[in-house]
Amino acid sequence: MAAQSWESATRHQIGHENRKVLKLARLAHLFFLLPFLTLFFLFVITPIFYTFGLSFFNASVAQASLFTNYVGGTQYARVLGDSNFWGGYETMLYFTLLWVPLMFVLSFLIALFLDSRRGKLGSLGKVMVFLPYGVPTVIGTLMWGYMYTPGAPMASLYALLGLGNQALAPGYIIYAMLNIIVWEWVGYNVVILLAGLGAIPKTFYDAARLDGASSWQVTRHVKLPMLKKYFAFIAMLAIIGDQLLFNEPFTLSNLSSVPFGFTPNLYIFHVTYFLSEFNYAAAIAFVLIAMSFVVAVIGVRFFMPEKSR
Amino acid sequence: MTKLGHGSITIVVIVLLMVYFLLPLWWVVVASTKVYANAFTGISLWFQNPTLYNYVYAFTSSNLLLWLYNSIIESGAAGVIGAFFAAMMGYTLGKFSFRGRNALTLLVAVALMIPSTAIAYPTFVLEAQLGIANTYWAMVLPSAVSAFGAYFMTIYAEETIPKEVLDAARVDGASELRVFRSIAIPYFKPALVTVFIIIFAATWNNYLLALFVLRSGSLFMIPQGLESVLINGSSFPQFQYAIQMAGSVVTVLLMAGLFLSLEKYIEAGLGLGAVKG
Numbered sequence: 403m404a405a406q407s408w409e410s411a412t413r414h415q416i417g418h419e420n421r422k423v424l425k426l427a428r429l430a431h432l433f434f435l436l437p438f439l440t441l442f443f444l445f446v447i448t449p450i451f452y453t454f455g456l457s458f459f460n461a462s463v464a465q466a467s468l469f470t471n472y473v474g475g476t477q478y479a480r481v482l483g484d485s486n487f488w489g490g491y492e493t494m495l496y497f498t499l500l501w502v503p504l505m506f507v508l509s510f511l512i513a514l515f516l517d518s519r520r521g522k523l524g525s526l527g528k529v530m531v532f533l534p535y536g537v538p539t540v541i542g543t544l545m546w547g548y549m550y551t552p553g554a555p556m557a558s559l560y561a562l563l564g565l566g567n568q569a570l571a572p573g574y575i576i577y578a579m580l581n582i583i584v585w586e587w588v589g590y591n592v593v594i595l596l597a598g599l600g601a602i603p604k605t606f607y608d609a610a611r612l613d614g615a616s617s618w619q620v621t622r623h624v625k626l627p628m629l630k631k632y633f634a635f636i637a638m639l640a641i642i643g644d645q646l647l648f649n650e651p652f653t654l655s656n657l658s659s660v661p662f663g664f665t666p667n668l669y670i671f672h673v674t675y676f677l678s679e680f681n682y683a684a685a686i687a688f689v690l691i692a693m694s695f696v697v698a699v700i701g702v703r704f705f706m707p708e709k710s711r
Numbered sequence: 712m713t714k715l716g717h718g719s720i721t722i723v724v725i726v727l728l729m730v731y732f733l734l735p736l737w738w739v740v741v742a743s744t745k746v747y748a749n750a751f752t753g754i755s756l757w758f759q760n761p762t763l764y765n766y767v768y769a770f771t772s773s774n775l776l777l778w779l780y781n782s783i784i785e786s787g788a789a790g791v792i793g794a795f796f797a798a799m800m801g802y803t804l805g806k807f808s809f810r811g812r813n814a815l816t817l818l819v820a821v822a823l824m825i826p827s828t829a830i831a832y833p834t835f836v837l838e839a840q841l842g843i844a845n846t847y848w849a850m851v852l853p854s855a856v857s858a859f860g861a862y863f864m865t866i867y868a869e870e871t872i873p874k875e876v877l878d879a880a881r882v883d884g885a886s887e888l889r890v891f892r893s894i895a896i897p898y899f900k901p902a903l904v905t906v907f908i909i910i911f912a913a914t915w916n917n918y919l920l921a922l923f924v925l926r927s928g929s930l931f932m933i934p935q936g937l938e939s940v941l942i943n944g945s946s947f948p949q950f951q952y953a954i955q956m957a958g959s960v961v962t963v964l965l966m967a968g969l970f971l972s973l974e975k976y977i978e979a980g981l982g983l984g985a986v987k988g
Binding site for chain 2 (some may be wrong): 432515525528530532544567674
C-alpha cells in the first residue's frame with residue numbers, strides 16, 4: 403500500500419489554525435532523511451565523482467597531488483586495451499554463469515527438504531545451513547584452503563577421484579572458489595526461500611490435493627510459481643555478489659598462485675598496491691562502477707517490485 | 712512411500728547436509744588441537760594427542776584479542792548506526808508522501824546494486840584527503856551506509872506500521888520526533904535486528920575496504936589480522952598455523968553464538984525483503 407499524505411487525511415480535523423504545525427511536521431520528516439543521505443552523499447556519491455576526476459590525470463608517486471599531469475582520456479584508452487582487466491571481467495562472468503544456476507538448484511532443493519520436515523527438525527537444519535554465512539569469508543576461505551592441502555580431507559577426496567593434487571592449480575582454482583562460495587552463501591538463499599515456502603497458504607496445498615495432484619505436481623505447479631519473486635531476489639543478490647569477488651581469490655592467492663588479474667577487484671588492488679598507479683586504478687574503478695551501474699539499471703527493471711521503479 | 716522409507720531419506724539427506732556444511736568447521740576444530748607438524752598426517756578428522764598449544768600461543772603471542780575487539784567495535788558500530796539511519800530513511804520513504812520521494816526510492820534501489828568493492832578504492836582516496844583514513848571511522852562510516860537497509864526498512868515500514876496509529880498519536884499532540892521514537896521504533900525492532908546482522912556481516916567481510924583504509928595493525932579486524940600472519944609468517948608456518956586455527960575457531964564460535972541468539976528474526980526478516988513492496 404502506498405503511503406498517503408497524512409496531512410490531507412487529517413486536514414479537516416485539524417483546521418486552518420494549525421497549518422503552522424503541519425509545516426513543522428513536514429520539516430521533521432525531511433530531517434529524518436538527513437542522516438542516511440549525508441553518509442550516502444559522502445561515502446557513495448562523492449567518491450564516485452572524485453574517482454572520475456582522478457582518472458583524467460597521471461601523477462607520479464613523487465608528486466604531492468594526484469591531480470597533476472592532465473592526460474585527458476588516455477587512461478580510459480588504456481583500460482579498453484588492458485587484457486588483464488577484461489580477462490578478470492570474463493572470469494567474473496563465467497563464474498556468474500556457473501554459480502547462479504547451481505545456487506538456484508541447490509538452495510531450492512534444500513529449502514524444499516527443510517520445509518517439508520519443519521515439524522520434525524525444528525530450526526536445526528536451517529541454523530546448520532545458515533551458519534557458514536556467519537563465518538567471515540576470509541576465514542571460510544582459509545579453512546577450505548587448508549582442507550585442500552595434501553593430507554587434509556579435500557585433497558584426499560581429489561586423490562580418490564583420480565584428480566591428483568591440483569585443487570588449487572590455475573585451471574582448477576575457480577572451482578575451488580565456486581565450492582567455497584556455495585558453502586558460504588547457499589544457506590542464506592535457503593533461508594529466503596524457506597520464508598517464501600512458509601508464506602504459501604495451506605489452502606493451496608489442500609486444493610491441489612483434492613484435485614489429485616502428486617507431490618511432484620504440487621512442487622512444479624504450486625511451489626515453484628509462488629516462489630518467483632523470491633528467485634528474482636536471490637538472483638539479484640547473486641549478481642551483485644559476483645561483482646564483489648575479491649576475498650576468496652585474494653586469500654587463496656596466499657596459498658597458491660592466483661593471477662593478479664583474476665577478478666577486476668583483485669586487479670584494482672594490484673594496480674594500487676603493487677604498481678602505485680593511483681590514477682590508472684581510478685580509471686579502472688570508474689569503468690567498473692559504470693558497468694555495474696548499467697547492470698543495476700537493468701536489474702531494477704527486472705527484479706524490483708513494480709512500485710519502486 | 713512407506714513411513715520407514717520417508718524417515719530414512721530424511722536421515723540420509725540430513726547427514727549429507729551436515730557433512731557438507733559442518734565438515735570444514737569440524738575439521739578446523741580438530742586441526743586447532745594439533746600442532747603444525749602433525750596437522751597434515753594421519754587421520755585428519757579425529758583428535759590425536761590433542762593440545763591447547765595453538766590457543767595459548769595465539770592468545771599470548773599475537774594480537775588475536777585486539778583483532779576480535781576491533782571487529783566487534785567496528786562492525787558493531789557500523790551495524791547500530793546503519794540500522795538506525797536506515798530505519799529513519801525507510802520510515803520517511805514508506806510513511807510520508809513528499810516531492811522527490813519516488814526519485815529517492817529509485818536512488819536507493821539503484822545504489823543497492825552497486826557493489827561495495829567497486830567504491831572501496833574511491834572511498835580510500837577520499838578518506839585520505841579528508842584525513843580520516845586509518846581510523847575506526849574510516850571503516851565505520853562507509854560501512855554504515857546500507858542501501859539494502861534503507862530499501863528493506865522502506866518495505867518494512869509500508870507493510871507493518873499502521874498509519875492510523877501514527878495519526879492518532881499526532882492528533883493527541885505528539886511531536887514528529889516523539890511519534891518516531893515511541894510509536895515507530897517499537898514496530899521496527901525485528902527489522903533493526905535483521906539490518907544490524909546484515910551490516911555487521913558485510914562490514915567484517917568488506918576486506919578490500921579494510922585493506923585500503925586500515926593501515927596500522929592496531930586497527931585490524933580479525934580477517935585482516937589472520938591474513939597478515941599468513942603474509943608475514945611464512946618462514947614460521949607453525950606460528951602462523953597456530954594463530955589462524957585458534958583465531959578461526961574463536962571467531963566461528965562467536966558468530967555461531969550471535970546467530971543462534973538472533974535466529975528467530977532472520978527468516979522473517981530476509982523473507983520480507985524479498986517480496987513485499
